[in-house]
Structure formats: structure tokens, C-alpha cells
Amino acid sequence: MTCALEITNLHKIYRNGFVALRGIDLHVEQGDFFALLGPNGAGKSTAIGIITSLINKTDGRVSIYGHDIDTHFAEAKSCIGVLPQEFNFNIWEPIEEILVNQAGYYGIERSDAYSRAEHWLRQLGLWDKRHEIARNLSGGMKRRMMIARALMHDPRLLILDEPTAGVDIENRRTMWDFLTRLNQQGMTIILTTHYLEEAENLCRNIAIIDEGRVIEHTSTRALINRLGNETFVLDLESRVAELPHLDCHAVRAIDGFTLEVDIDQGAGISSLFDALNHTGIKVLSMRNKTNRLEQLFMQMVDDRRHP
Amino acid sequence: MSASKQWIAFKTIFIKEFLRFIRIWKQTILPPMVTTSLYFIIFGNLIGGRIGEMEGYRYVDFIAPGLILMTVITQSYANTVASFFGAKFQRHIEELMVSPTPDYIIIFGYTSGGIARGIIVGFAVTIVSMFFADLGIHNFAILMSIVVLTATLFSLAGIINGVYAKTFDDISIIPTFILAPLTYLGGIFYSISLLPEFWQDMSLANPILYMINAFRYGFIGITDIDLWFSYGIILIFIALLYAYTMYLVKAGHGIRS
Ligand SMILES: Nc1ncnc2c1ncn2[C@@H]1O[C@H](COP(=O)(O)OP(=O)(O)OP(=O)(O)O)[C@@H](O)[C@H]1O
Ligand SMILES: [Mg+2]
Numbered sequence: 026m027t028c029a030l031e032i033t034n035l036h037k038i039y040r041n042g043f044v045a046l047r048g049i050d051l052h053v054e055q056g057d058f059f060a061l062l063g064p065n066g067a068g069k070s071t072a073i074g075i076i077t078s079l080i081n082k083t084d085g086r087v088s089i090y091g092h093d094i095d096t097h098f099a100e101a102k103s104c105i106g107v108l109p110q111e112f113n114f115n116i117w118e119p120i121e122e123i124l125v126n127q128a129g130y131y132g133i134e135r136s137d138a139y140s141r142a143e144h145w146l147r148q149l150g151l152w153d154k155r156h157e158i159a160r161n162l163s164g165g166m167k168r169r170m171m172i173a174r175a176l177m178h179d180p181r182l183l184i185l186d187e188p189t190a191g192v193d194i195e196n197r198r199t200m201w202d203f204l205t206r207l208n209q210q211g212m213t214i215i216l217t218t219h220y221l222e223e224a225e226n227l228c229r230n231i232a233i234i235d236e237g238r239v240i241e242h243t244s245t246r247a248l249i250n251r252l253g254n255e256t257f258v259l260d261l262e263s264r265v266a267e268l269p270h271l272d273c274h275a276v277r278a279i280d281g282f283t284l285e286v287d288i289d290q291g292a293g294i295s296s297l298f299d300a301l302n303h304t305g306i307k308v309l310s311m312r313n314k315t316n317r318l319e320q321l322f323m324q325m326v327d328d329r330r331h332p
Numbered sequence: 333m334s335a336s337k338q339w340i341a342f343k344t345i346f347i348k349e350f351l352r353f354i355r356i357w358k359q360t361i362l363p364p365m366v367t368t369s370l371y372f373i374i375f376g377n378l379i380g381g382r383i384g385e386m387e388g389y390r391y392v393d394f395i396a397p398g399l400i401l402m403t404v405i406t407q408s409y410a411n412t413v414a415s416f417f418g419a420k421f422q423r424h425i426e427e428l429m430v431s432p433t434p435d436y437i438i439i440f441g442y443t444s445g446g447i448a449r450g451i452i453v454g455f456a457v458t459i460v461s462m463f464f465a466d467l468g469i470h471n472f473a474i475l476m477s478i479v480v481l482t483a484t485l486f487s488l489a490g491i492i493n494g495v496y497a498k499t500f501d502d503i504s505i506i507p508t509f510i511l512a513p514l515t516y517l518g519g520i521f522y523s524i525s526l527l528p529e530f531w532q533d534m535s536l537a538n539p540i541l542y543m544i545n546a547f548r549y550g551f552i553g554i555t556d557i558d559l560w561f562s563y564g565i566i567l568i569f570i571a572l573l574y575a576y577t578m579y580l581v582k583a584g585h586g587i588r589s
Contacts, residue, residue, distance in 0.1 A: 031475075032527075040589065069386060074589075077430045078429055078430060078588075079426055079429055079430065079588060080589050081588050081589070094486055098432070099333045099432035099434070100432075102430060102431060102432040103333075103432050105430070109426065109432055111423065112423070113422070113423035113424055113427065114422070114424050114428045115418075115419070115422055116422060117355075118348075122348075122351075123427075125344075126344050126347075126348050126427070127427055128430070129340055129341055129343070129344025129345075129347075130341050130344060130427065130431035130432075130433045131337070131341075131431055131432060131433075132333060132334070132336070132337025132340045132341055132432075133340065134339065134340060135340075135343075135344075184585060216492065289550060311396045
């Protein structure tokens with residue numbers, strides 16, 4: 026089956042001489058939910074810019090559903106819907122018009138475009154704002170409007186550059202559900218995010234970019250399995266005087282009421298509870314110290330910075 | 333992209349461009365009407381009477397066609413330069429760049445917006461002119477074709493300016509330092525036969541002279557220059573500017589890093 030996105034040996038040197046991409050290879054299967062991760066300045070938006078024809082590449086190949094972006098640009102572009110990281114709409118235009126015009130650029134009749142605009146504006150909770158000029162939307166609304174805009178022509182591949190930046194918690198959950206549904210209906214989705222919880226919850230496959238190179242390209246599950254151990258934080262009912270000995274788990278006291286426990290991959294959590302029962306310590310609540318993927322990500326990027 | 337889809341994309345850009353300048357009519361349609369009225373009051377009524385006749389016509393009647401065409405020139409240019417630069421500045425040109433709309437449709441679309449503004453404002457100042465000057469129509473087809481061609485030419489020029497412009501200042505440099513002098517020296521206010529020979533020859537290098545003369549011919553039936561030669565010059569300029577605009581947009585000059 027042809028890949029939704031296939032990138033080979035992509036290089037980008039900006040005009041000022043800055044080398045943003047040093048030969049990246051990526052492939053995203055049809056129907057995948059894919060996360061492109063990496064620290065600030067890694068080259069994620071540069072790669073997305075090239076895929077969507079907003080940035081000229083220096084070298085390499087990009088093909089979208091088998092259409093090369095150089096030789097079959099119209100076909101390739103028709104497959105993609107993109108949410109850029111930066112706002113790029115006319116702030117003086119009413120948002121409904123922004124959507125309808127966007128559809129027009131893909132050759133969609135105006136009457137059809139209006140009904141599509143209604144559909145997506147309702148889905149994204151912006152229908153009441155349809156006559157508002159874009160400037161009058163809040164930051165999170167602007168981002169949702171841009172997602173609606175990206176969907177106007179029914180793209181097969183949706184690329185979202187930080188879709189939930191500046192979106193509140195409730196809307197973020199709603200957006201996750203929304204994206205999951207789109208993916209279930211068959212749309213391939215690629216997103217970048219700095220909330221690794223988001224990538225862990227949504228994405229089946231992950232690539233990590235750092236300093237213009239792909240340093241990891243695998244499934245989310247495989248990546249998380251690689252985590253050697255997980256650290257949990259326990260809030261206790263009463264102060265413990267001395268550090269309890271918990272069989273086969275490393276324990277640290279943060280303060281009298283809080284403990285940190287490392288659990289090795291595969292050991293399972295129930296063994297911890299058994300051990301706790303023996304000591305008679307009452308645990309009020311328990312949480313991951315960091316998100317699992319976040320922990321891994323930090324390790325990987327750290328290892329590269331201080332080898 | 334199929335021809336019918338390209339047509340839809342073109343219409344979309346046109347509608348967008350059209351609504352843009354209509355929405356801000358106080359900045360786009362009204363000011364030229366005021367300016368033209370002032371020209372007529374001063375050069376037509378106050379001073380014109382003392383100047384007497386120009387090529388056998390009342391001075392006010394002689395200058396009216398040039399003033400109308402000058403408006404067409406400045407308005408079509410202003411429309412595309414402002415709109416294209418604005419699209420770049422706010423980055424919404426990217427809406428078009430990510431879409432399959434071909435480059436030439438983008439250029440046609442923006443150009444058509446400039447032409448529409450040229451025609452509409454040109455029409456508005458023609459109405460204003462009728463209060464001051466005696467405008468008979470000698471040849472309507474020539475009038476309309478010259479307006480459309482002139483507006484096309486300067487819409488393209490405006491896009492080129494918009495492509496190169498990096499700041500808001502850059503969009504007024506060309507109109508002020510090149511366009512305005514060429515227009516004023518293009519025979520709006522005088523027949524070039526009044527000039528010394530050297531300046532007559534110099535004037536012939538000014539493309540705007542050909543447009544104004546042909547346009548005046550459409551109203552009063554006289555011209556300093558052969559009509560077909562005028563059309564030829566205008567068409568050559570349009571072809572050159574179009575090729576250059578196409579080259580710039582294709583290369584993504586000033587748009588794609
Ligand atoms: N137009 C440009 N000219 C020169 N350098 C640029 C340009 N655009 C981006 N860069 C540089 O390229 C590098 C990669 O930028 P990019 O925007 O792709 O990063 P990113 O991974 O998207 O980061 P973030 O998570 O902060 O969005 C950065 O160092 C940036 O400074
Ligand atoms: Mg980015």
C-alpha cells in the first residue's frame with residue numbers, strides 16, 4: 026500500500042545558511058495517527074512547511090499518497106489539509122468567508138462550500154461566531170477555526186502543527202475526541218505537540234526529530250516499553266518517621282507525607298501494593314511522577330546533549 | 333486541477349478581492365472622487381478659463397480623459413499592491429499556496445480585483461467629471477478596451493511591487509517616485525506638441541502617454557499618436573509584466589523561504 030506520506034533524505038538550508046534539516050526520512054502509513062515530536066527549533070515546522078509547499082526544500086523527495094510534490098503538486102496538495110503553527114488568515118475577514126474561500130481554492134462550488142463550512146463550524150463549536158471577523162476570536166477559537174479551514178476540502182492527510190497550543194483543558198479533550206473520530210473515519214493525521222501526554226494518548230506511531238535529524242521512528246507502544254522504570258509519587262495519610270523497606274523497589278522520601286517509588290518495567294504495580302500492605306502505610310493517592318513518554322523523551326534528548 | 337475547478341478558484345479570488353475594496357470604500361472609492369473634483373475646480377474652472385483652448389478643445393474637456401485614466405492607473409495599482417502585500421504580511425497568501433490553485437490563476441485573480449477597482453472608481457470619477465466637463469463619447473469600444481488594458485497593466489505592476497515590498501513604506505515608493513511623475517508627464521494636462529522637440533522625444537518613452545492619448549481619442553477623437561501603436565505598446569508591456577509576475581510567483585520570491 027502506498028504511504029500517506031513518504032519523505033526521503035530531506036534537507037533544508039535556509040537562506041541565511043542555517044541548516045534546519047539534515048537529511049530526514051519519514052514514512053507514515055495510511056490511516057495512521059502519527060506524532061512528530063522534538064524540542065523547540067528541532068525542524069518540525071520546517072518539515073511541515075516543505076510538505077505543504079510553503080517552504081522550498083534544498084534536497085530530498087516528498088510524496089503524498091504516491092504523488093510527488095514536485096511533479097504532481099496539484100494532486101499532492103489536494104490530499105493535504107494543514108494547520109500551521111502560526112496564524113495565517115486575514116484578520117478582517119468573517120470566519121465563514123475564510124472557510125468558504127479556502128474551499129474555493131480547491132475548486133469546491135460556493136453553495137457546497139457553505140454547507141461544509143456550517144458542518145465544520147458546528148463540529149468545532151464556532152457556528153455562533155460565523156459572522157465574526159477573525160480578529161475578534163480568542164486564541165483557542167482562532168486555532169479551531171484554522172482546523173475547520175484545513176478540513177474544508179476533505180483532505181486524506183491532516184497535518185496539525187501544535188493543534189492544542191493555547192487551547193483550554195476542556196476544549197483540548199473535545200479536540201482529542203474530535204481528532205480520534207476523524208482518524209477512525211479513515212483520515213491520516215500527523216501532529217506535532219509539546220504535550221507528550223497528548224502524543225501518548227492519541228498517536229500510534231512517533232518520530233522524534235532533534236537538530237534536523239530523526240533520532241527515533243517507531244510505534245508509541247514500543248517506545249514506552251523501552252522505559253526502564255517508572256517513578257510513582259505516593260501521598261501518605263500520616264507522616265512516616267523512617268523510610269520503609271519495600272521489596273525490590275527503590276524508595277525515596279520527599280517529605281514526611283510523600284514518597285517516590287521506582288517500579289521496574291514488567292514488575293507490575295500490584296507488587297508495590299503488597300509491599301505497602303506489609304508495612305501498614307496508608308496511601309491516599311498515587312500518580313506518575315512524569316508522563317511516561319515525557320520521561321523517555323527527556324532521556325533521549327538529554328543523552329544527545331551530554332553524551 | 334481541472335479547468336472547471338480552476339474557474340471556481342479564480343472566481344473565489346475575484347470575489348474576495350472585490351469585497352475587500354468594496355468593504356473599505358471610504359478609503360478606496362471616495363478619495364479619488366474628491367481629488368478629481370478638486371482638479372476640475374482648480375484646473376477646469378479657476379485656471380482653465382485663462383489657459384484657453386488645447387488642440388481646439390476647452391481646457392477642462394481636454395484634461396478630463398487624462399484625469400479619469402490617471403485614477404484608473406493609481407487605483408488598480410493601489411489595489412493589487414496593497415492586497416498582495418497585505419496577504420503576505422498577514423501570511424494568508426499561504427491559504428492559496430497550500431492549495432492546488434495554479435500560479436497563473438492566483439495572478440489572474442489578483443489582477444481581476446485590480447481591474448474591477450480601476451473600472452469602478454474610473455466610472456465614479458467619470459460621473460464626477462460630467463459635472464464639470466463636456467464629455468462626448470467618440471468611440472466607446474476604444475474607451476472600454478483602453479481602461480481594461482491599462483488597469484490590467486497596472487494591476488500586474490502592483491503585484492510585482494507587492495512581491496518585492498518588505499515594509500509598508502515599500503508599497504508607496506513606486507507610486508510616488510515613478511508612477512506619479514510618469515502620469516503627470518504623460519500628457520494629461522497638455523498636448524506634447526507644446527513641448528520642445530527634445531522633451532517630445534523623451535515623452536515618447538513614457539508608456540502612460542500612449543494610454544492617455546488613446547483614451548482621450550475615445551472621448552474626443554484626437555490623439556498625438558497612432559492608435560494602433562498605442563495598443564501595441566500597452567500589450568507588449570502587459571506581456572512583459574505578466575511574464576515577470578509569473579516568474580516571481582513561481583519562484584515564491586518574498587513568499588517562500
Ligand atoms: N526563515 C528562516 N530562516 C532561517 N532560519 C529559520 C527560518 N525558519 C526557521 N529557522 C530555523 O530553523 C530551525 C527549525 O525551526 P522550526 O520552526 O522548524 O522548529 P520547530 O521544530 O517547529 O520548533 P518549535 O517546536 O519551536 O515550533 C530553528 O533553529 C529556526 O531558528
Ligand atoms: Mg514549530
